[in-house]
Amino acid sequence: MITLAVNGQTLSTELPPETPLLWVLRDGLGLTGTKYGCGVAACGACTVLVEGEAVRSCQLPVGEVNGAVTTIEGLAGAEGLHPLQKAWVAEQVAQCGYCQSGQIMQAAGLLMANPQPSDAEILEAMDGNLCRCGAYPRILAAIKAASAAMAG
Amino acid sequence: MGRAGKIARRSFLIGSAALVGGVAFGWYQYRKELPNPLQGQGLGALTPYVLIDASGVTVIAPRAEMGQGTHTTLAALVAEELDLDWSAVRVLHGPPAQAYYNGSLLREGVPFAPLDQGWLAETARDAMDVPARFLGLQVTGGSTSIPDGFEKMRLAGAVARLALIRAAARRSGLVEADLRTEGGRVLLPDGASLSYAELAVEAAAVELPDPPELRPSNAWKLLGKSLPRTDMAAKSDGSARYACDVRLPGMVFATVRRNPAPGAALLRFDAKEALAFPGGRDVLPLENGFAAVAESSWAAMQALDLVQVEWAAPDVAVDEALIAADLRAALDGAPEATAREQGEISAPEFEAEYSVPHQAHATMEPMGAAAWLQDGRLQLWAGTQFPTMALAEAAKAAGVAPDAVEFHTEFMGGGFGRRAEMDFIRQAASLAKALSPVPVLLSWSREEDMAQDMYRPAAMARVRASVADGAVSQFHLATAAGSIIESLAGRFGFPALGPDSSILQGAGEQPYDFPNYLVTGHRAETRVPLGFWRSVGNSQNAFFHDCALDELAHLAGVDPLLFRMRQMTHLPSIQVLEAAAEISNWGATAPGRAKGVGFCYSFGVPVAEVVEVEDTPQGIRLTGAWIAADPGIALDPSIIEAQLSGGMVFGLSAAMQGAITFAQGRVEQSNFWDYEPMRMRQCPPITVKILQSGGEIRGIGEPGTPPAAPALANAIFALTGKRIRHLPLNREVRFA
Structure with missing residues (x-):
């Protein structure tokens, strides 16, 4: 049995340690906000934070997770939605919405490391996250809005 | 108002028993009332769109949400007439029901150009309502949800409102004329008010009034404005549920593999190693393949790879050479249909051949569904564009009667036409049968999704044309593709009669009036599974038709945007080109950059797109994009902007770097590493201008896609002098 810190809770799974974190979250723990898109780290739909860093959970065996995991379900804090989530709603970013958990978590990792990114830094950080609906312009706008809001 | 009026009379449902016993009454009521189109007048059945219970008002959206925002706009149509508080509106996808047939879908299937609004064309279109109803075509596609719902949904709201007023009048003893509605309540003259929920039981009992006049657009409070989408919060906090997110007690997880040569059989397999994989549970045969079932989706995918398998060879080892030869043979042969014929074509000075490859849908959510067969009843959860058919197919595959199926239409992680198909529905139902009473979640791998698509056909065209006095003097477009309808008919068991109009879609109905103008469609051999891909035939024919015009403009020595405008006969089309020129600052481009324009009239919507490109040391970079479009009436500008720009990105992805190729039948x-959609750094800023000529309302999910490829190819010509007539463009140029 493997024990994990996920969204501030201690959870455990019977799934084998080589199972990627993505599938432990989705199939073992019922945290289905994190999505499967490609299984080869080419689309970013499975992005979560481990110790504040954005990682592709489809590539990370659960047995090798060292640190606290944050998924889209745990991004909101005691004071409500994360500024990125608020910006996502304000900018009306999502279309089909399937990639958006990964987009938001990737952006959350970016803003933790770099609270005031330039456009070029945002594009670079987000380039691994595919959106088939083509919501990119609004994703960019929302990240900039969230960054500005967090700077207060 | 005739036909739609009859619909509305029956379209008001109040779940009165819901107040005491949940929503069961409402659901039971419309199951029971499935219409028999042979009986009664009009629809002869209740078609419910409004459900009121103790917790408030729920709008039943008869179309599926795959990202296009249709739930929001369909709900706004009801809310506008029913005076609902937008923040309190809830939306549910209705159950599969014939009552939710899509009358607009077949309207465009009649053999008249969309521009033809003459008596005969309109009569033929109206007549298509009948087969749509008979077939129970509850379909989301063809950019039809809003045209189909524009009147129906408003009438449903308006009739519901009158019934609530009538109930309030009875309760209060006041006359109806003294009552008003606002924010989900009936307001009495003394300042008191009654909520719709508390009036619901009485309203359900009143005789439904005749459909009222609908409110004029200048009185709209919700329509015409950008509303917060009803699905946005759930899609920003991870709680939006897609089929792959359904979890049930004791659920097992499955994944499938079919013969990578589409249509070829499975000969034999050995599951010994797969079953020994930790967490592996079953390996089950399926049509042309097998499924692995395990304790997690990942274990199922691992186990699947351990199955030793022998596949049958395909009858024909399709490859790119054969596909090209098929298309050339079709163009050399007689046309299957002629979309346009005036004057004659002789001794053209310009001749060119164009081609596009197959395309995959590659929705972000791979195909999948959840299914549970228990005590002879099947429950199925899927994102589908075609719920009535999905229910029937699921019943067949599970071996139960259709009325033993409860079907749940979930959010779709992208559709683009792929989720109108039935393969994954059948697989999930078959697995539920084999595993009963254990519930199962079927999730395809990305690799399976890529290999087992129903692809946008490869297509090829020849253009023969001349210019004189700065204008086109003759223009012959011959366009060839395999037949989507033939492919689909084979899969669905429908007869495929007559020519396939999708081959010519977008080729014959462009709003030009060249003196000599011939457009012919040629059906090529259909060897691989073909399907509807966002904008369908328009996606290739806009590239052929519009790129050829761009070349002719160059030949004539006329600005390409003016060249198109001057030869157009349709004012809204001229106006979108003017608007695109204005917002893109067409005449003024920075040094080292160049702009190209693309135009297509599709689904009744004229769309002009401009792309600006720059040559950089890393390759060609897209530095700007502009879209002008006219859907007749714009109900939600924010959603329209998102659909147009998203549609353009979809078209640009395919044009730049999208190609599905075949070798040895596979x-x-x-x-995504070898079929890579556009990434964020490649995406230019996109500016959208929405025009409203006030004509018939049109859907906007697809028209943004077709002009993208010609706009980019024409921009690359303007920048480099290189005419690229064969997609994808990255076979000829490098993109940054």
């Missing part, structure tokens, strides 16, 4: 691409 698709060569397997994942």
Whole structure:
């Protein structure tokens, strides 16, 4: 049995340690906000934070997770939605919405490391996250809005 | 108002028993009332769109949400007439029901150009309502949800409102004329008010009034404005549920593999190693393949790879050479249909051949569904564009009667036409049968999704044309593709009669009036599974038709945008080109950059797109994009902007770098590394201008896609002098 810190809770799974974190979250723990898109780290739909860093959970065996995991379900804090989530709603970013958990978590990792990114830094950080609906312009706008809001 | 009026009379449902016993009454009521189109007048059945219970008002959206925002706008149509508080509106996808047939879908299937609004064309279109109803075509596609719902949904709201007023009048003893409605309540003259929920039981009992006049657009409070989408919060906090997110007690997880040569059989397999994989549970045969079932989706995918398998060879080892030869043979042969014929074509000075490859849908959510067969009843959860058919197919595959199926239409992680198909529905139902009473979640791998698509056909065209006095003097477009309808008919068991109009879609109905103008469609051999891909035939024919015009403009020595405008006969089309020129600052481009324009009239919507490109040391970079479009009436500008720009990105992705290729009967691409949609750094800023000529209202999910490829190819010509007539463009140029 493997024990994990996920969204501030201690959870455990019977799934084998080589199972990627993505599938432990989705199939073992019922945290289905994190999505499967490609299984080869080419689309970013499975992005979560481990110790504040954005990682592709489809590539990370659960047995090798060292640190606290944050998924889209745990991004909101005691004071409500994360500024990125608020910006996502304000900018009306999502279309089909399937990639958006990964987009938001990737952006959350970016803003933790770099609270005031330039456009070029945002594009670079987000380039691994595919959106088939083509919501990119609004994703960019929302990240900039969230960054500005967090700077207060 | 005739036909739609009859619909509305029956379209008001109040779940009165819901107040005491949940929503069961409402659901039971419309199950019971499935219409028999042979009986009664009009629809002869209740078609409910409004459900009121103790917790408030729920709008039943008869179309599926795949990202296009249709739930929001369909709900706004009801809310506008029913005076609902937008923040309190809830939306549910209705159950599969014939009552939710899509009358607009077949309207465009009649053999008249969309521009033809003459008596005969309109009569023929109206007549298509009948087969749509008979077939129970509850379909989301063809950019039809809003045209189909524009009147129906408003009438449903208006009739519901009158019934609530009538109930309030009875309760209060006041006359109806003294009562008003606002924010989900009936307001009495003394300042008191009654909520719709508390009036619901009485309203359900009143005789439904005749459909009222609908409110004029200048009185709209919700329509015409950008509303917060009803699905946005759930899609920003991870709680939006897609089929792959359904979890049930004791659920097992499955994944499938079919013969990578589409349509070829499975000969034999050995599951010994797969079953020994930790967490592996079953390996089950399916049509042309097998499924692995395990304790997690990942274990199922691992186990699947351990199955020793022998596949049958395909009857024909399709490859790119054969596909090209088929298309050339079709163009050399007689046309299947002629979309346009005036004057004659002789001794053209310009001749060119164009081609496009197959395309995959590659929705972000791979195909999948959840299914549970228990005590002879099947429950199925899927994102589908075609719920009535999905229910029937699921019943067949599970071996139960259709009325033993409860079907749940979930959010779709992208559709683009792929989720109108039935393969994954049948697989999930078959698995539920084999595993009953254990519930199962079927999730395809990305690789399976790429290899087992129903692809946008490869297509090829020849253009023969001349210019004189700065204008086109003759223009012959011959366009060839395999037949989507033939492919689909084979899969669905429908007869495929007559020519396939999708081959000519977008080729014959462009709003030009060249003196000599011939457009012919040629059906090529259909050897691989073909399907509807966002904008369908328009996606290739806009590239052929519009790129050829761009070349002719160059030949004539006329600005390409003016060249198109001057020869157009349709004012809204001229106006979108003017608007695109204005917002893109067409005449003024920075040094080192160049602009190209693309135009297509599709689904009744004229769309002009401009792309600006720059040559950089890393390759060609897209520095700007502009879209002008006219859907007749714009109900939600924010959603329209998102659909147009998203549609353009979809078209640009395919034009730049999208190609599905075949070798030895198999698709060569397997994942996003070799079929790579546009990424964020490649995406230019996109500016959208929405025009409203006030004509018939049109859907906007697809028209943004077709002009993208010609706009980019024409921009690359303007920048480099290189005419690229064969997609994808990255075979000829490098993109940054």
